[in-house]
Amino acid sequence: MIKIAPSILSADFANLERDINRISAADYVHVDVMDGVFVPNISIGIPVVQSIRKVTDMFLDVHLMIVEPVRYVEQFCDAGADLVTVHVESDTEENIHAAIDKIHAKGKKAGIVLKPKTPAEAALPFIEKVELILVMTVEPGFGGQKFMADMMPKVTALRKMIDEKNPTCELEVDGGVAPDTCKTCIEAGANVLVAGSAVYKAEDIPARIAELRG
Ligand code: DX5
Ligand code: ZN
Numbered sequence: 001m002i003k004i005a006p007s008i009l010s011a012d013f014a015n016l017e018r019d020i021n022r023i024s025a026a027d028y029v030h031v032d033v034m035d036g037v038f039v040p041n042i043s044i045g046i047p048v049v050q051s052i053r054k055v056t057d058m059f060l061d062v063h064l065m066i067v068e069p070v071r072y073v074e075q076f077c078d079a080g081a082d083l084v085t086v087h088v089e090s091d092t093e094e095n096i097h098a099a100i101d102k103i104h105a106k107g108k109k110a111g112i113v114l115k116p117k118t119p120a121e122a123a124l125p126f127i128e129k130v131e132l133i134l135v136m137t138v139e140p141g142f143g144g145q146k147f148m149a150d151m152m153p154k155v156t157a158l159r160k161m162i163d164e165k166n167p168t169c170e171l172e173v174d175g176g177v178a179p180d181t182c183k184t185c186i187e188a189g190a191n192v193l194v195a196g197s198a199v200y201k202a203e204d205i206p207a208r209i210a211e212l213r214g
Contacts, residue, residue, distance in 0.1 A: 002186055002213045003027035005061050005172065007196030008052075009043060009143045016048075017055045023199060025206040028061040028083075030174070030194045032143075033076075035066040038090055039141035046072070046079045053080025063113065063174065063194075065140050066090065070099040077106035085111035085134050088122045100129055111172070115140060116148055120157040127165050132192070133158055137185070138175030143196040147176025152188040159189025179211050186214040 005028035011019035020029060031049060036042040049062060062081040066072065069086040076084050084103045088096055096112065103110035111132030114122055116139060123133050135155050138145035155173060162169045172192035173185045182193055195212055202208035 001191075003170075003192045004199075004209050004212050005030040005192055005194045006199040006209070007032055007143060007174070007194050010196035010200035013044070013048075016052065019200070020052065020056050020058065022205050023209065024058070025209045026058075026199075028059045028192065029056065030196075031060060031062045031081075033062060033064050033066060034141065038067045038087065039065045041141045046075050049076060049079040049081060059083070061085070061172075061192075061194075063134065064090075068095065070095045070102065073099045073102050074106060077103060077108045081108060083109040083111055083132060085113050085132060087113045087115065087140075088126070089115055089118055093125055096126065097129075100126060104129075111170075113140075113174075114154070116151060120154045120161065123158060123161065127161055127169065130166075130169060132170040132172055133162065134172040134174055134194075135190070136175055137173050137177065137181075140175075145176055147178070147181040149181070149184060152184055155185065155188035155190055177212065179208070182212045183214050 004026045006023040007030040009032045034041045034043040059082045061083045100110040109131040113134040137151045173190045174194035177193045177195040178198035
């Protein structure tokens with residue numbers, strides 16, 4: 001089954017509880033954390049995850065776009081994240097392993113993220129120990145960008161690697177996913193689709209979530 005993870009980057013932060021309730025038909029709440037260093041934008045952090053946790057039982061998928069995420073992963077787990085994903089480009093291989101281990105020690109799911117220019121093979125050192133791999137289909141940092149269809153061969157390559165090495169691992173895509181691009185992601189092998197603007201700009205959000213399932 002295809003899962004939909006609306007990104008609250010496109011929500012109204014002054015009405016976050018309302019905007020999380022609006023996506024109750026979805027599977028995950030995708031939370032984009034940006035530090036202004038790893039990406040050229042600043043969004044939200046640990047206190048906001050804590051506050052979200054108090055108002056929803058939905059699965060919180062926390063996407064860390066921060067340098068050296070190993071410094072903060074435990075705090076995000078304690079704040080209520082169910083899954084924490086870290087970019088492979090954000091630190092050394094050793095420290096990415098350490099971040100994954102810390103997330104697991106907290107009893108939470110761990111994932112890795114690949115920026116558009118990062119090849120599928122960059123997932124190999126971690127593929128057997130993560131619960132999710134996220135392929136960026138835009139340059140991370142901002143919502144509302146154009147979908148990069150040229151990422152689909154990477155998604156297909158990762159689907160093959162996952163099926164061989166860790167079949168229960170999920171494969172997520174993030175950026176520019178909309179009714180006209182969701183099917184290509186699903187055909188390429190993704191099973192979790194992040195969508196920010198396509199969900200929050202919709203007139204009928206539950207109908208849009210259903211549409212994105214392909
Ligand atoms: C981008 C974020 C995405 C973003 C997606 O850096 O990781 O999650 O919110 O937004 P849309 O779906 O509008 O491209
Ligand atoms: Zn994201």
